[in-house]
Amino acid sequence: MQRFEMVINGESCPSASGEWFDTENPFTAQTWAQIPRGNGTDVDRAVQAAHAAFSTGPWSQMSPSQRGLLLHRVGDLIARDAQKLAALEVRDNGKLMAEMLGQCQYLPQWYYYFGGLADKVQGTVIPLDKKGYFNFTRNEPLGVVAAITPWNSPLLLATWKIAPALAAGCTIVIKPSEFTSASTIEFAKLFAEAGFPPGVINVVTGFGADVGSPLVEHPLVKKITFTGADSTGRKINEAAARQFKHVSLELGGKSPNIVFDDADLDDAVNGAVSGIFAATGQTCIAGSRLLLQESIYETFVDKLLTLARTAKMGDPSSMDTQVGPVTTRPQYQKVLSYIETAKQEGASLLLGGKPGSAPECGNGWFIEPTIFGDVNNKMRIAQEEVFGPILSIIKFKDEDEAVALANDVRFGLGSGVWTKDIGRSIRVAEKLQAGMVWVNSYRAVSYMSPFGGYKDSGLGRENGIDAIREYLQTKSVWINTGVKTANPFVMR
Structure with missing residues (x-):
């Protein structure tokens, strides 16, 4: 029997309550490991750590090129450990080694792609119709991202969220499915090895009511990205709307x-x-x-x-x-x-x-x-x-x-x-x-091509250039180059 611990602020730790729950091997139908049963206390610790990393920590001082280099490094570590990660996924979620190994060997490409994209997030200079003003835009990271991932392809679908979020400059708290948490926990440790500062990547494990809800509702979380059932996605969207949080949802289909x-x-x-x-x-x-x-x-x-x-x-x-x-x-x-x-x-x-x-x-x-x-x-x-x-x-x-x-x-x-x-x-x-x-094909995906749905299949896009835009917000900067204020009661 193995025990896995959560990852908060760069350290492995049990839950605040000290409680655990079992995870089963779908092939044997037997319990093979125990996972920490997190709660709102763990969520708050993780979000506070992510917020500190985003606001005042070393991550906040890094240039986009430096962030991109770290993403490249973690890509190399994933390539090194692909066999180990795939074996863990197969044991935890029962999917085929042939597929999970292929996925894990492909994962580094997301980190290389978005690592290269990190320093290419550019604003624009706008040739205004108003004389005497210089106007430009900045694309800035949203802040702390809550990523809630499903059990069917834990690392692939987590990566679709992690890589663009980090490239944009955000920090992240991941809540993996309670059925398949082990691989995400081990995966998160590679980011510390690659040199990511504490708090940039956090993993809180547990059930939806105990961890998912407080994570979605935490006031310091600025963006929620979720993959899973449309019924859950609808609840997340409603909860997020009360605080005007950014949301992206991938909610399945009937293709x-x-x-x-x-x-x-x-x-x-x-x-x-x-x-x-x-x-x-x-x-x-x-x-x-x-x-x-x-x-x-x-x-x-x-x-x-x-x-x-x-x-x-x-x-x-x-x-x-x-x-x-x-x-x-x-x-x-x-x-x-x-x-x-x-x-x-x-x-x-x-x-x-x-x-x-x-x-x-x-x-x-x-x-x-x-x-x-x-x-x-x-x-x-x-x-x-x-x-x-x-x-x-x-x-x-x-x-x-x-x-x-x-x-x-x-x-x-x-x-x-x-x-x-x-x-x-x-x-x-x-x-x-x-x-x-x-x-004349089916079920092909790439880190370069946008992925997402119409109608009840969700909101937003993952993968490709579209994905990084999901974690950015646009700021318009106006600089007066010499225009005198003639009438303060009239819009310029």
Whole structure:
């Protein structure tokens, strides 16, 4: 049994209460570590430390180039420890080693990119219409950032927040998911090793009511960045509005993966499987709705079922495993309940639909890759985010109906279009109400390209140049170069 401690003001520490809670391995369904159960006292210590670092500490005196150099250094340390971090993530959240190692090896690029961007945050000189004034703008960091991260890809999604926030000059308090806190704690230690001053990075662990709420409501927190369920995101947005805090929210989706009859069907089948069964469906951009043109429905479904049946379930630490367990016990029960709901609503079960019972699944929270046909877009299985390995297949007649069905949900995060017609790909991409559109591909991301959603999928953008703007505010500076004040009661 391992014990992990929080990171506050550059030091590892238990919670103020001295309480702990267990964290489980999804593959074994056994407790493997204990995490500090934080509360409002811990939150206040962390926020005060972050505020001091931002306001008066060495961090506040660093030039943007110096901050960028530190980000480069931490990138090097992440590259050094990628294998160790990936193994910790797999043990804690049950995702595949093949994917988590790839993510951890890719993480340094965020720190190199935003490290290079840190000293390129520039203001502008404005050629005013008023003579006798010099006007310029400054882009300044917001201050203390509260980052609340989910359990499905803890380090990747934390990095999407940490790297641009630090490049902008902010400091940060991270509240990881109570289900997957261990990797974030170990990750935070690398920043001290890289030379970041105390208080710049803090990690407070615990539950939403004990840690998340006081963090969101703390008066010294100026920005909240959250990835998770839309129901929680709505509460955060409401709480933040009471103090006019800046907010960015990535709240998941119900993404359509649209296959037209002129597509390369073998590629599209691979894209459909990747879109939903990779990461056991536990990804915000999961292509959980497969929209198939009627003329290819039977042929495509046959190919899809043939490929999906070959998916290898088992130990996520094995590099050849393709489908791992569901990360949390509550989520496992939730996914199973959606399977029953889909049956009751009249969807046809084509594959899976039950817990994984093969010997290689052990005692873990496995659910077989599940495919439903005859799905109506009004069914709950087509409208609500399941966050598990469940695919809904929906027929469409033509391009207009495909777009209408794709947009007929309250979410708008990702979408896929499979066609050989370049004109159609552009037309459909323009009409889809989604923050990302992949054409003849699916589930590709980069530190260089903005990520975020429309509608209930959230506010703001992560990654790319857009991300650093989420942590900045603009100041306009007016300098009178010699104009006399003629009438003090009239606007200049």
